[in-house]
Amino acid sequence: MKKYSKLFLPLIYSLIFITAIWSYQNIETVNSNTNIFIHEVQIHTQNIINQVTGKKKQKPKLTKDNSQRTEKKATYSKPVGKWPTNSATIFINIKDPVLRSAAKSAIKAWNDTGSFTFHVVKKQKDANIPFTTIDDDKDGAAGLTEANINSGNGNFIYVRVELNSAYLLNPVYGYSQRRIINTAEHELGHAIGLHHTDNISVMQPTGSNYPIQSTDIQNVKLLYSRKNTASTSSQSQTNTTNNN
Ligand SMILES: [Zn+2]
Structure with missing residues (x-):
């Protein structure tokens, strides 16, 4: 039984991994939600950087x-x-x-x-x-x-x-x-x-x-x-x- 579980778990993990990659590439909503999440993380990171450095958010400038x-x-x-x-x-x-x-x-x-x-x-x-x-x-x-x-x-x-x-x-x-x-x-x-x-x-x-x-x-x-x-x-x- 132990022998099987040793093989079984990596197989499950691989399947989950492959499914996640496939979903990212093939399902638009998964793709966009992932990118929105990354975008939001970047915004929050920038906010933290601004707080630490005392910088203010930049505003688009008119030329x-x-x-x-x-x-x-x-x-x-x-x-x-x-x-x-x-x-x-x-x-x-x-x-x-x-x-x-x-x-x-x-x-x-x-x-x-x-x-x-x-x-x-x-x-x-x-x-x-x-x-x-x-x-x-x-x-x-x-x-x-x-x-x-x-x-x-x-x-x-x-x-x-x-x-x-x-x-x-x-x-x-x-x-x-x-x-x-x-x-x-x-x-x-x-x-x-x-x-x-x-x-x-x-x-x-x-x-x-x-x-x-x-x-x-x-x-x-x-x-x-x-x-x-x-x-x-x-x-x-x-x-x-x-x-x-
Ligand atoms: Zn307008």
Whole structure:
């Protein structure tokens, strides 16, 4: 009996080990949860380092070149566009498991509100909204939304949403998974047609302090209960860019 258990135990351990490796490589949720866990450990480690050394969390800095791309309150104090109905197609073009998981969580969070529906499509060419990443430590924004609007009827033509991995994934900036999801929910808020507010909202200009609030849901419902009142029928387009 002892002889068998000697063989048996290593076999069990090997099986567990092989299963874990296989799961990591093959199951997206296991893969993303592992990477989220590693990301959270890095954030906590950085917090401890900051406490020990007395350093403060770094904030993304705006560079002169990009300052004109920053949102101005005046420009974005009212809705900048909307979709013809309260739904849009979206394509997730994100490889990083932490950001990809955050993007999916943010899409689900908006869909769960019932105020707006993002339909995830498998091809970018079929999507109203390409949801992707940039890696730009000079951009000064953790998230970016660029909208192309038909100025005739005020409808979006397409909206490009980007998460900036240079800030969101670098532990020195301290973005926990929850704050990355909040950032993604904020950018999707712009992609729906929401503007900034200083109230407690996912649409606060900093963009990562709060998840979707009940006032945000009401604002989306209000936005899509109104008819667009643009007076001209020209097909000209305007571009707006939202940093954060
Ligand atoms: Zn914003």
